[in-house]
Amino acid sequence: MAEPATTGARPEPRDAIGVRHPGRWVAIAVLAVLGAMLVNSLLTNENFGWPVVAEYLFAAPVLNGLANTLVLTVLSMLIGIVGGIGLAVMRLSPNPVLSGVSGVYLWLFRGTPLIAQLLFWSFLSSLYPNLSLGIPFGPEFVVFDTNSLITPFLACLLGLGLNEAAYMAEIVRGGIQSVDQGQSEAAGALGMTRAQTLRRVVLPQAMRVIIPPTGNETIGMLKTTSLVVVIGYTDLLTSVQRIYSTNFQTIPLLIVAAAWYLLLTSLLTAGQRVIERRYGRGVAGAVTEATPLVRLFSFRTGGKTS
Structure with a gap:
């Protein structure tokens, strides 16, 4: 005779077995082999010219070009953000x-190549030999020679900064429109002007949307400054080009430039992440993802990274 079923009995505990991912281990093994091959090539291939890289990594011309690149990046982004x-x-x-x-500004500056804009500002004297301040269609009080006023550095700032302003305008517009309209209506009901509402209510909330693409634009600007070679201004890439045009060590000098760009890009990326976390505090879905390395190995413990 069958025993009566026991009601309310707790099931016996069982050891949970994590999901296995054999494909990940295969991928790791393949990547490890490829990584070992790459490291071996870097260490044994003399054509990389690591002694030359070490010689010029902190050379004065390279550091001078690096400083010019940083100044152009910072000032151009300031012009771009404010504009x-x-x-x-x-x-x-x-x-x-x-x-x-x-709308016309955005159409013009986003619709023409940046190189063309840099060249335009550099050759502005061909169009206007003199620039003046005075009464429209009347007497001129101060007259400037355009060639003396628009130096290569200023031409770079005008080209890079005004072009960046067109792209930042769309980023900021998207951020402002991401804020619920009720926020502006509530601020207006409290007696705030449109300027006060924008500064105190809308922009602080829009920053969470604005910061990520602005960080990408800054990183892009760091590398876009290399285009100033077309008007003869010396940046990081131009500096190494001038060096390898005399000693013919092309690859080692390009590695020098790439190393500096990678370092600066890494620093900017880290700074972007810090700012994103600051403006994402208290918001559901804020940026808290783990690094790729942590995500890669998290499956071993079945844990959840944050």
Whole structure:
């Protein structure tokens, strides 16, 4: 006779077995072999010219070009960010004149190549030999020689900064529009002006959306500065080009430039992550993902990274 079923009995505990991922181990093995082959090639191939790399990594011409690259990157991004905020506000303005002016600016600067814009500013004297301040269609009070006023450095800033402003305007506009309209309405109900609402309510909330693409634009600007070679300004890449044009050590000098670019890009990426975490505090889904290395090996313990 069968025993009566026991009700309410707790099931016996069982050891949980994690999901196995044999494909990951195969991928790791393949990557390990490829990595070993790469390291072996880097160490044994004399054509890389590591002694030459070590010789020029901190050479004065290279460091001078590096400094010029950093100055151009910082100042151009400042122009781009400030100009982008202004253009975005104009683009969202109910005033059709302001919105139209912003739209034409974006159409012009995003629709023409950056190299063409750099060349335009460099050869502005061909169009306007002199620039002046005075009454429109009237007397001129101060006259400047365009060649003396628009130096190669200033031409670089105008080309890079004004072009970047067009792209930052769309980034800022997207960030502003991501904030719920009710926030602006509530601020208006409290008596805030549109400027106060933008500065105190909208922009602080929009920063969470604006920061990631702005970080990408900054990293891109760091490398875009290499285009200034077309107007004769000396940046990092131009410096190493001038060196290897005399000693013919092309690959080692390009490695020097690449090493500096990688270092600066890594620092900017780390800074971007810190700023993203700061503006993402208290927001669901904030940036807290683990590094690729942690995610790669997390399956071993079945743990969840954060």
